[in-house]
Amino acid sequence: MSEPDYDFASDEPCGVHQRHTPKPSGTDLHHVWPKGMGGPDVAANKVPVCATGHQNIHRLLRALVATDGDVKPSFEKRFHPGEQKYARLGFERFKRGSL
16 A cells, blocks of 8 residues: 555544644545545545544554454454444455445
C-alpha cells in the first residue's frame, strides 16, 4: 500500500471525530478506498478528516489488508468508532474493487 494522499480540505469539519481538543489546524481529504490501492479520485470516495484520524484510519486499514479483514478485536478497539468505520469501508471497497 502506498503512502496516503493528503489533499487539504482546510476548514471542513472532521468527518471522524465530533470534538477536538485542541482544535485541528485543518483537515485532509482522505480517500476512503486509497488511490494507491486502486481507489478513484472522486467526491464519493473522499471524507475530510483531522491528521490524527487520517493516520489512524490508514494504520487500521493496513492491518485489515494484512489480515484479510481479520484483525484482533483488542487491536481494533484501540481506534475511534469513526476511524473503524472508514478503515472497514476502505477495506470493503478495496476487496470489492468498486465504490
